[in-house]
Amino acid sequence: xxxxxxxxxxxxxxxxxxxxxxxxxxxxxxxxxxxxxxxxxxxxxxxxxxxxxxxxxxxxxxxxxxxxxxxxxxxxxxxxxxxxxxxxxxxxxxxxxxxxxxxxxxxxxxxxxxxxxxxxxxxx
Numbered sequence: 403x404x405x406x407x408x409x410x411x412x413x414x415x416x417x418x419x420x421x422x423x424x425x426x427x428x429x430x431x432x433x434x435x436x437x438x439x440x441x442x443x444x445x446x447x448x449x450x451x452x453x454x455x456x457x458x459x460x461x462x463x464x465x466x467x468x469x470x471x472x473x474x475x476x477x478x479x480x481x482x483x484x485x486x487x488x489x490x491x492x493x494x495x496x497x498x499x500x501x502x503x504x505x506x507x508x509x510x511x512x513x514x515x516x517x518x519x520x521x522x523x524x525x526x
Contacts, residue, residue, distance in 0.1 A: 416525065416526050
C-alpha cells in the first residue's frame with residue numbers, strides 16, 4: 403500500500419503559476435503509474451494529467467495542454483504538477499492518484515490510491 407500527500411495549493415491570480423507536489427510513502431514508488439485529477443464544486447472529478455511508472459509516457463487533458471506539466475521523480479518519491487497560465491476555471495481541489503501498472507492510466511476508476519487533495523483557487 404502507498405500513502406499519498408498533496409501540497410502546494412493556494413490562492414493565485416489569473417495568469418499565475420503554482421507547483422503541486424504529491425509525496426508518496428510505502429511500496430517502491432517507481433512501480434506506480436500516477437495521475438492528477440481535480441474536482442470543482444458541484445462538478446465531477448476530472449482527469450488533468452497522468453504519467454507512466456517510468457515517466458516516459460505522459461498524457462494531459464485538452465484543457466491544460468501547453469499550460470501544465472506533470473513529472474515523476476522516482477528518486478524523491480514525489481509527483482509534481484507545474485501549472486502555468488492559470489485560469490479561474492482551474493479552481494478546484496487537486497488530487498494525486500497511484501496504481502501499480504506498466505501502462506499510463508487516465509481514468510479515475512482504475513486508480514487504487516488517492517491523496518486527500520489540495521485546494522487551488524484562481525482569482526480573476
